[in-house]
Amino acid sequence: MIRGEAFRITILLAAIGALAALVFGEIESAGRHSAWTASELALLRSLSIDSLPPVPPEPSNALADDRRAAKLGQQLFFDPRLSGNGQVACATCHQPGRRFTDGLPKARAIGTARRNTPSIVGQAYSPWLYWDGRKDSLWSQALAPLEDPAEHGGNRMAYVRFIATDPEYRASYEQVFGRLPDLHDERRFPPAAGPLPDPALRASWLAMNPRDRRTVNEVFANIGKAIGAYERRLLPGPSRFDAYVQAVVDGDQARQREALAPAEVAGLRLFIGRAQCIQCHNGPLLTNNEFHNTGIISYPGDLPDRGRYDGLRQVDEDPFNCLGPYSDATTDDCSELRFARRGPELIGAVRTPSLRNLQGTAPYMHKGQLPTLADVIEHYVTAPEAMIGHNEAKPLGLSRTERDQLEAFLRTLSAPVAMPAVGESAP
Amino acid sequence: MPAGRNVLLFLSVVAACIGVASAAAADGWVSSRGLYRIAVNPSLDPIPINRIHRWMLEVETAAGAPVQGAKISVTGGMPEHDHGLPTAPRVTREPSEGRYQLEGVRFHMNGYWEMTITISGPAGRDTVVIPVQVR
Numbered sequence: 001m002i003r004g005e006a007f008r009i010t011i012l013l014a015a016i017g018a019l020a021a022l023v024f025g026e027i028e029s030a031g032r033h034s035a036w037t038a039s040e041l042a043l044l045r046s047l048s049i050d051s052l053p054p055v056p057p058e059p060s061n062a063l064a065d066d067r068r069a070a071k072l073g074q075q076l077f078f079d080p081r082l083s084g085n086g087q088v089a090c091a092t093c094h095q096p097g098r099r100f101t102d103g104l105p106k107a108r109a110i111g112t113a114r115r116n117t118p119s120i121v122g123q124a125y126s127p128w129l130y131w132d133g134r135k136d137s138l139w140s141q142a143l144a145p146l147e148d149p150a151e152h153g154g155n156r157m158a159y160v161r162f163i164a165t166d167p168e169y170r171a172s173y174e175q176v177f178g179r180l181p182d183l184h185d186e187r188r189f190p191p192a193a194g195p196l197p198d199p200a201l202r203a204s205w206l207a208m209n210p211r212d213r214r215t216v217n218e219v220f221a222n223i224g225k226a227i228g229a230y231e232r233r234l235l236p237g238p239s240r241f242d243a244y245v246q247a248v249v250d251g252d253q254a255r256q257r258e259a260l261a262p263a264e265v266a267g268l269r270l271f272i273g274r275a276q277c278i279q280c281h282n283g284p285l286l287t288n289n290e291f292h293n294t295g296i297i298s299y300p301g302d303l304p305d306r307g308r309y310d311g312l313r314q315v316d317e318d319p320f321n322c323l324g325p326y327s328d329a330t331t332d333d334c335s336e337l338r339f340a341r342r343g344p345e346l347i348g349a350v351r352t353p354s355l356r357n358l359q360g361t362a363p364y365m366h367k368g369q370l371p372t373l374a375d376v377i378e379h380y381v382t383a384p385e386a387m388i389g390h391n392e393a394k395p396l397g398l399s400r401t402e403r404d405q406l407e408a409f410l411r412t413l414s415a416p417v418a419m420p421a422v423g424e425s426a427p
Numbered sequence: 428m429p430a431g432r433n434v435l436l437f438l439s440v441v442a443a444c445i446g447v448a449s450a451a452a453a454d455g456w457v458s459s460r461g462l463y464r465i466a467v468n469p470s471l472d473p474i475p476i477n478r479i480h481r482w483m484l485e486v487e488t489a490a491g492a493p494v495q496g497a498k499i500s501v502t503g504g505m506p507e508h509d510h511g512l513p514t515a516p517r518v519t520r521e522p523s524e525g526r527y528q529l530e531g532v533r534f535h536m537n538g539y540w541e542m543t544i545t546i547s548g549p550a551g552r553d554t555v556v557i558p559v560q561v562r
């Protein structure tokens with residue numbers, strides 16, 4: 001009986017204690033709006049847009065920071081005449097209103113592309129382009145869709161002819177890159193040719209003198225260099241998250257509360273802590289631009305994507321890479337390509353995307369496999385076995401509330417695109 | 428957390444701090460069998476995240492003589508996460524006696540890394556593990 005009474009009292013006290021811990025814990029956490037440790041604060045600052053260094057130089061493109069080149073590139077970016085059917089511009093899939101993406105699982109132009117359209121905003125900071133890093137510069141990347149039969153579906157000889165025959169483009173091109181070659185002799189420079197799967201175009205290309213092929217490649221590369229000069233100016237602007245970090249740094253609680261709601265702060269805590277997002281989504285662009293296998297399931301009907309494993313082989317063989325004859329870089333400038341990591345751990349690995357481009361860019365992942373942010377978080381909570389290679393991520397023990405908090409935080413990273421010098425939309 | 432693991436964690440944190448502090452120190456690191464002494468000078472200081480850069484390695488014998496013409500290989504990784512470096516750094520030249528230029532170093536995550544440098548020189552083959560804290 002006494003033992004029973006004591007037991008009941010113990011239970012009661014424990015319950016009161018638990019309730020008190022809950023209540024005071026909540027009060028404490030609400031009052032501790034800015035209670036970040038010094039190392040947490042250092043992490044927050046490392047993620048802030050204020051920590052973003054100036055756009056790194058692109059030595060493989062001597063005109064990367066030339067304003068006239070950027071202006072020409074902007075015109076080309078929005079011009080559907082740069083396609084096989086006259087209807088596809090870069091902006092067809094990289095739509096400014098959708099943060100330079102298209103809202104589709106896989107890009108659709110003349111046909112359907114292999115993967116999801118990535119945003120261009122902030123890409124100037126990445127040593128690698130594409131989900132599989134098969135390109136190592138913005139300018140070199142810009143060339144590939146132009147000749148892809150599923151995308152712009154054209155050929156380099158026709159593009160070079162177009163620039164040479166359009167009076168406005170001809171003048172702009174020559175202002176930036178110098179005199180265009182004389183292409184009047186159609187026996188040397190046929191109307192259409194390129195090293196493409198199409199047998200007729202390929203045969204025309206191979207029939208050309210190697211010197212003439214090189215001449216055409218130089219102008220073609222310059223088209224890419226102009227587009228790259230435009231694209232590198234597309235940068236993310238400051239978000240609510242950045243305002244919050246500044247308020248924390250300033251110790252201004254009112255501004256902290258104004259910038260982020262408690263659930264968003266809780267999500268941020270998870271982001272840099274238990275959810276381990278910061279492992280790969282680090283730095284002010286919230287990406288390490290590296291390649292990771294996180295066990296994303298294959299797109300329905302597709303074989304598992306080998307990702308970086310194949311991408312590295314392609315960039316090695318690409319004549320438009322940093323070490324190639326059309327690059328303006330010295331060997332020393334091409335460290336990323338020369339010292340790229342190889343090996344089977346790259347099977348199924350794709351590039352970490354920036355989280356500053358989440359708003360309006362669903363569906364997510366390299367083939368748009370996950371329709372919403374909630375699906376993305378769910379994927380990392382589960383961390384399923386990879387279909388190919390090895391999933392680097394481990395399952396996360398996040399409650400329903402925590403998943404919602406994490407999603408709420410991710411939404412605070414939204415911000416308009418910042419565009420120094422040239423405009424975002426069609427000229 | 429078991430006490431042993433605590434001690435290990437403490438030691439690794441201490442080692443990491445020492446690593447940062449003495450990355451450019453003249454006395455440097457002694458290889459595991461005591462054959463070589465190595466000092467490292469990263470071209471970027473403090474070592475940033477996500478930026479490829481170079482290290483200058485200075486290799487001496489235990490007696491302090493520069494080691495010329497050694498074969499040096501470097502691997503690295505994050506022991507806590509069980510993964511390697513995102514790049515494959517290599518020694519590309521020896522600009523002066525005992526000084527070796529290591530190119531292609533990049534760290535893609537914040538935290539504790541280890542760089543394992545293997546030196547094959549006249550005295551034999553030996554390895555040194557250098558702790559690196561990236562913030």
